Amino acid sequence: MRTEEQAGVITRRQSIAGGLTDEHIRARLSSGRWQRASAGVYYTFSGEPTRPAVLWAALLTAGPGAVLSHQTAAELIGLIDRPEPPIHVSVPSQRHITPVAGVQLHRRHHTPVAAPAREPARTTAEDTVIDLTQAANDVDTAVGWVARACARRLTTPDRLRAALATRGRLRWRDALTAAVADVAAGCHSVLELRYLRDVERPHGLPPGIRQRRRQEPQTTYSDVEYDPFGLVVELDGRAAHEDPGRDRRRDQVSAVRGWMTLRFGWADVRRRPCESAAAIAVLLRRAGWSARPTRCGPLCRLPGGSLEPGGSSVP
Template sequence: MWDQQAGILTRRQALAAGLTDEAIDAQVGAARWQRVYPGVLATFSGPVGREAQLWAAVLFAGTGAVLSHETAAELHKLVSEPAEVVHISIPVGRSVRARPGIVLHRSRNVERLRHPVLEPPRTKLEETVLDLTQTSPDLDSAIGWLVKAVASRRTTATRLLEALTARHRVRWRRELTNALSDVADGCHSMLELRYARAVERAHRLPHGCRQRRRGSWYDDVAYIDFGVLVELDGRAAHAGERVFRDHRRDNAAVLSGAKVLRYGLADVTRRPCVVAGEVATVLRSAGWVGHPRSCGPGCPLPQQRGDSPVPRHG
């Protein structure tokens, strides 16, 4: 049993396996075993590794407990670094005494949220992502979890939407549903999502094709009918190899006859109206017969007669 639990077992499990209290205490007294939490033992001496830590925490939390939130995200490889504390969800009505290093969340649907196979017990990937949206400090952070999950290719916008729909109480339900629509359309980063909303949609530019494959490259936004590409770079600085790849991609696009515009995070978040004007100018030079529209008061683009301001989406 303890081999399947990274060398961790509860005193109750040890007794059920035929050991006596005296035998257990003798192992601990001889420093061959060690106590991790009250009633939870490591059947080895020395450091308690990460997997053993997680098993110890979830076994301490008891019946129905599952690893969740940031800890489940770690196990699903949605984050690269473990959180400083272990997050565990337990059924409503269970009473578990808090311990340092463990954060307890209570849920009415732990059994439904639990992954049916993976061990140690954890929430399903989609439920993990939705849990994280609900504990996020703001809407942008919540949407960021949706974007990260789909960009990781470990789930899809459709599966996340199904899980979202199945939940009865969801903070920011409408906004998260709208965000999943953009993610399904190919927005694989918060920068790409902001461009779609604050630049393209808010100023009524043509709808671009997201993540279009071109040879060995993927174009962030392609206005195919006009031969115009928009590349979006969310990092403040690039490593040299990344810069080289970006230049090769841009050069390949230009050689194929495309016009390439490249914008960073500051451009899209601080100057979306200016970006929209520049993209519109290039599109019109390539044959677009439409006109960009003002997104509201303070936007330098012209307000067309009969237009109403386009709302910005959160």
């Protein structure tokens, strides 16, 4: 019995197949050498179970065809940074399973599975992302999973696009499909997606270059660059900008190149997209952009003929 392949967890059926009897199992449980994880599933050690052991126990308890999914699969592939209860397990739709404490069961007809060596079976990265989008409370959270998975290089826009096409019923299909396309264009976060859709595109700003790599004097990535106008837009979402020193270094690199940096946060993009577009347009016009921004709609707050502070027209 190679229980190390299952983080020290074994089922009764596996034990019997390995030559043990029910009497042997009872003796090991009574002595404390083994612990009962659930009915017919055992930890073959004493002491606190490790996280991998807990996951294996949940999976083996759910039985044949079960796979880890949703947040639990996201934990295994590195899409989230820490475990989140409960443990999510997907099982074949025809299976009838008694509820398990601490385990959220999901029934599905077909589940593409990824099972790396020595790891419990889990949904593929693409199916994990789509599952999380469907469990999200709002569309921003849903598209955020798409952006994060691609930014962490766990999947690609093409693979996500193909996986979306296999799903019959899907909430926010149009928004998710659009998000995949925008991520392919270089957006790495929800804030970057919002900037593209609410600030840049609807106000007719020139297309920016996204996630350009610079190595002067050290490697940095700009969120959006307007070349040849010498303007960098950095989008400061809290989760992506926990290192203020990194932000300063990026600004310094831009300054050395003679570029100006504008920084926008959530409030600037979501609550004041028209004003943010106007500020960018002023600097672009000063740098030689010959066009003018356009109004995003009848309620657009973009200034009409005056884009400069103080009311003077942009030359």
